[in-house]
Amino acid sequence: MSKQNIRHFIEIKDDNKTIYRRRIFNRNIVADKEFYENLNLNIDWMEGKLEETEISLLNFMTEWWKFIDRITDRxxxxxxxxxLFAIKDNKSLYSNLVFQNHTMINQFFLVMDDLLKFTLEYDEKTLCENYKLYISVNN
Incomplete structure (x- = not known):
């Protein structure tokens, strides 16, 4: 199986029931070895399977950001x-802004905003007690 055919998702589970799931990498993007190692994730590229491993919100978001930093051409x-700042026509600007919604950096902030809804009120680095965070893959 090709690495590019594997899609990555972030999931929050409550009693083993998925209550939130969102794709985290764009098409044809696969995280580097450092990302998987730093999150202690064991992925089988041949089978396209990822051993279910709970991860912390803090570690996930910081490792994802570091990965984006490693691959982004500044x-x-x-x-x-x-x-974008040079576009004066509203319709053209809007179309281009919608396109930007699909960039890796924007996806990061959209997912972060979603995940913060599942955190403790007094500690935004920690999910509420009953929630567990995982990365899943499928093809």
Whole structure:
């Protein structure tokens, strides 16, 4: 099985029932070895399976951000923002903003916003007691 065919999802489970699931990497993006090792994830690339391993919210979000940092071309990112700021036509600007919604950095912040809804009121680094966080894969 090709690594590019494997899709990654973040899941929150409550009593083994998935209550939140969202794709975390765009098509043809696979995290690097460092990402999996730092989260203690054991993935079988041949079978396209990931051993179910609970992860902490803090570790997941910081490792995902570090992965984005390792693969992001900052010059390209700056050019993309300059392009957006230069658009004066509202319809064109809106279309381009919708497209930006699918970028890896934006996906990161959308998922983070979702996950914060499951955290302790007094500790945004920790999920509420009954919730467990996992990464799952499928093809």
């Amino acid at each position: 010059n390209s990112l700056i050019q993309d923002l300059d392009f």
